């Protein structure tokens with residue numbers, strides 16, 4: 189007993205020291221492993237959300253959609269389905285919600301199209317699937333999964349990917365399905381800003397972000413990850429960001445899973461998702477430390493910004509981001525969804541006491 193409380197006191201002191209050493213400007217919640225490891229689902233819906241762009245009604249609608257995504261994934265885990273099923277189920281709900289920049293609510297390219305990217309990775313088998321630059325796939329995450337499970341390849345792009353969708357019976361829709369007025373207006377604003385500055389250098393503000401992602405740990409201790417996006421507002425036709433790049437926007441292995449959101453070029457250059465898990469595997473960092481190092485130090489030092497969700501095989505999770513907000517949430521075995529949006533919203537990382 190004494191030994192236990194000594195261990196606890198040492199851990200508490202270490203925690204306080206580590207916490208006080210953290211730069212306060214950075215939004216990071218400490219990872220905590222639940223006492224009993226059990227299935228868990230973690231989601232995000234983009235780190236590009238700012239207070240000025242979100243009225244109360246939209247925030248409430250976003251919370252409802254996050255909640256629904258968590259419940260959909262949780263139901264799969266409760267049925268004893270593999271982690272990848274939970275990831276896909278949660279992402280489909282987020283893709284169908286017009287609030288988020290993925291599938292239905294995707295942003296527009298410079299020339300006024302919606303171009304979608306997605307990927308999935310199964311941590312137990314190390315298999316992955318990805319698609320990029322599609323215009324007609326209703327749920328890109330399902331096509332990424334079909335690439336993983338029913339092709340010899342990891343990534344398909346453009347027309348080839350859509351032809352594969354047709355062969356696999358993955359639902360195709362008219363491109364007008366992805367047109368929302370809010371996103372069209374965003375593009376017009378971005379074009380005006382670009383013309384004003386005459387920079388033409390592409391996106392530079394977090395208002396251009398948004399992406400959805402999910403991670404799951406199933407009852408057998410297997411991890412999976414998935415990410416789906418419309419990319420960045422005003423991106424060039426043919427531009428591919430980090431979301432469908434395995435190791436940049438998505439990663440899962442036996443002990444760590446990541447889905448990223450942010451300025452994709454920086455996540456690709458730093459192999460961000462893989463780097464987080466490599467730090468856990470080879471450098472002995474905790475999920476929280478590795479997530480903070482890459483998202484809040486390495487990426488900003490390179491000139492980028494954004495966030496990520498990270499989940500460990502012991503159930504520990506981290507939600508680092510360095511923007512005003514990141515739609516995020518998690519649900520454990522008790523089936524109670526927890527969601528947060530802005531950096532000062534508290535996201536409890538342990539189940540509510542009974």
Ligand code: ASP
Pocket residue numbers: 234235236396397398399417418419420428429430431437448449450451452453
């Ligand atoms: N990372 C995505 C991209 O660069 C955008 C985002 O996460 O908001 O395509």
